[in-house]
Amino acid sequence: MTVRYKVTLAYDGTNFAGFQVQPHQRTVQGVLEKAVNRMNKANNYVHIFGSGRTDAGVHALGQVVHFDLVNDVPDSGIVNGLNSMLPLDMQVLQAEHVSANFHARYTTHxxxxxxxxxxxxxxxxxxxxxxxxxxxxxxxxxxxxxxxxxxxxxxxxxxxxxxxxxxxxxxxxxxxxxxxxxxxxxxxxxxxxxxxxxxxxxxxxxxxxxxxxxxxxxxxxxxxxxxxxxxxxxxxxxxxxxxxxxxxx
Amino acid sequence: MTVRYKVTLAYDGTNFAGFQVQPHQRTVQGVLEKAVNRMNKANNYVHIFGSGRTDAGVHALGQVVHFDLVNDVPDSGIVNGLNSMLPLDMQVLQAEHVSANFHARYTTHxxxxxxxxxxxxxxxxxxxxxxxxxxxxxxxxxxxxxxxxxxxxxxxxxxxxxxxxxxxxxxxxxxxxxxxxxxxxxxxxxxxxxxxxxxxxxxxxxxxxxxxxxxxxxxxxxxxxxxxxxxxxxxxxxxxxxxxxxxxx
The missing domain is CATH 3.30.70.660 (Pseudouridine synthase I, catalytic domain, C-terminal subdomain)
Structure with missing residues (x-):
């Protein structure tokens, strides 16, 4: 049984090669997945799903991603835990427990x-x-x-x-x-x-x-x-x- | 006979090792002097004099410097000429012809x-x-x-x-x-x-x-x-x- 987290984040896009993971590039997804996986208590690799990609240099004031963890962490623990590991050009603003039906990309209005x-x-x-x-x-x-x-x-x-x-x-x-x-x-x-x-x-x-x-x-x-x-x-x-x-x- | 110019500039201090020239460091004075000397029609090396130093990381919205050139260039030519050579984290806002009594550091109020x-x-x-x-x-x-x-x-x-x-x-x-x-x-x-x-x-x-x-x-x-x-x-x-x-x- 895993818990799904919805996380809202801000980033200065200047020094990211866009959102999506790319080999040998510093990307939003890559940096965030690394931090999320350091919080993961299981052995699987946790993927994050964004509401959509942003290009190199594009900024976010409220990008949303979701991911699943086996551990049930309080929302404030997700925020503080991730922020303690993230570089200063990316910060988590909010975390919420959401149902397994929530999908950062497919359920957007x-x-x-x-x-x-x-x-x-x-x-x-x-x-x-x-x-x-x-x-x-x-x-x-x-x-x-x-x-x-x-x-x-x-x-x-x-x-x-x-x-x-x-x-x-x-x-x-x-x-x-x-x-x-x-x-x-x-x-x-x-x-x-x-x-x-x-x-x-x-x-x-x-x-x-x-x-x-x-x-x-x-x-x-x-x-x-x-x-x-x-x-x-x-x-x-x-x-x-x-x-x-x-x-x- | 040389002409003295007073130049007002803005810079984002993030990527400068402060104002003052230092060997092997990117400094405000170093970058600006390089541009000024490319406008110089004589063979001397032109030094610039700032109103004072700013430390590494400190910004300027209106730093003032002066320097002397043998060539008499219109104020707008100084602004546009220097800006065409300066990197985007430093821009000249204003240039003025001033008398030889003007000193960016010693005549400040x-x-x-x-x-x-x-x-x-x-x-x-x-x-x-x-x-x-x-x-x-x-x-x-x-x-x-x-x-x-x-x-x-x-x-x-x-x-x-x-x-x-x-x-x-x-x-x-x-x-x-x-x-x-x-x-x-x-x-x-x-x-x-x-x-x-x-x-x-x-x-x-x-x-x-x-x-x-x-x-x-x-x-x-x-x-x-x-x-x-x-x-x-x-x-x-x-x-x-x-x-x-x-x-x-």
Whole structure:
């Protein structure tokens, strides 16, 4: 009989080669599995299951994983035990006992992503790993108008990077907002949807910034849904600005 | 005939072994001098003079340096030229032509330092290089009360690290404030004074946090000025929380 744990964690993605285990690479899954296995009282190797992958350089404020252990540890013991072993660029925020039906990936209701864009005329040394960067004039009202086309159920084939293994490119976005933070010279996007394709948020942000700078018509997303052609979306905003904020179950 | 330039720069101190040139180390002065000398049209080696040193890990939002070049370059040319050569953890914010009387170190009127303390119960992965950390209960009103004793002219011998070469330990602090940023779980100190001794801000912050957590009497600074004994101030807050915000001339 094993106990299933749901664990919420934050990580600075800068020094990880993404989420998924890869040989000879420092990955989120690799580092976390090593710590989890040091808590394991049985002889099996414990695998962790994430809500989804994040790419190299992408951050998490609330990534969720699950794993099974033979030992029944109090939630606070999981949090403190793992944090005592984890490096400082990854920390467990919460642990919960969950039923065997819970699956970090398959039982999600939705995911919330943030994308931070620095609008400084120079590359702020304190933001180089933590934001994207856009130094051209920008009309946020155009982006707000375009975001209305983002909400809803659409075929996002124009917004998926090569290498996606998704069976369908249809996804539903529940909400999409943008906020101007004048004091920090930042634009902050927030997308909440039932799931996102490989690089989808970063490709959408690149197209939205082009719209804001009048390099693309404001309702171009409607055309892009029709053409289903990735080459029509040239850019991909850098990984450094992307944060997996929350996974909702 | 040479032209003197005053240059204001920001740097993330994490990956610098402090300000001052040291053999085989990556330092602020070393990296900046290399870039400045690539702009130099004469054969001499151009030295830069900073407003003062910052230690390894200490950040700058507005460090000031000066240097002399034979070439008369527009201010914007200095900014863009240097930024095109500097690494992303150091950027020039401003350049100005100044008279030969200007000296980045000797003509300062004062310096403003920030110290950021994270009050999170865990080490936030996004703050590990950018704040100090205090996880004990804290009464900010005690710290505010103690800060009244900080303002003024005092002998800071109890607050200076070994290795200081200062002739006198008397300094004047014009203002000292603390701000609680509830949303970010941070305490932000700001000190403005005519000059600071080696590690002075970090030693003062450590003592102030002890006062806030009732480990030290609220008016202990008055006693510490009298005893002039560094061993009475045990702690030094980590370099990661310290920012040289502004140098005033």
């Amino acid at each position: 939705g995911k919330r992503y943030l994308y931070r864009v620095s609008l400084c005329w120079y590359v702020d040394p304190f933001k180089r790993f933590y934001t994207g960067h856009w130094k051209y004039p920008l009309d946020v009202t155009l982006i707000r108008e375009a975001l209305k086309d983002v909400v809803g159920t659409h075929d996002f084939s124009s917004f998926v990077a090569a290498g996606s293994q998704a069976k369908t490119h249809v996804r539903t976005i529940y909400s999409a907002t943008v906020q101007m933070q004048t004091a920090e010279h930042e634009l902050i996007f927030e997308f909440y949807g039932n799931g996102f394709l490989y690089n989808q948020v970063r490709i959408m942000v690149a197209a939205l910034l082009e719209i804001g700078s009048k390099r693309r018509p404001v309702h171009d997303f409607l055309r892009l849904y029709q053409v289903k052609d990735r080459t029509q979306c040239r850019g991909t905003a850098p990984a450094s600005g992307l944060y997996l904020k929350e996974v909702v179950y | 004062g310096k403003r330092y920030l110290y950021r303390v994270s009050l999170c119960w865990y080490v936030d992965p996004f703050k590990r290089f950018y704040t100090g950390h205090w996880k004990y209960p804290l009464d900010v009103t005690l710290i505010r009360e103690a800060l009244k004793d900080v303002v003024g002219t005092h002998d800071f011998s109890s607050f200076v690290a070994a290795g200081s070469q200062a002739k006198t330990h008397v300094r004047t602090i014009y203002s000292a404030t603390v701000q609680m940023q509830t949303a970010e779980h941070e305490l932000i100190f700001e000190f403005y004074g005519n000059g600071f001794l080696y590690n002075q801000v970090r030693i003062m912050v450590a003592a102030l946090l002890e006062i806030g957590s009732k480990r030290r009497p609220v008016h202990d600074f008055l006693r510490l000025y009298q005893v002039k004994d560094r061993t009475q101030c045990r702690g030094t807050a980590p370099a990661s929380g310290l920012y040289l915000k502004e140098v005033v001339y």
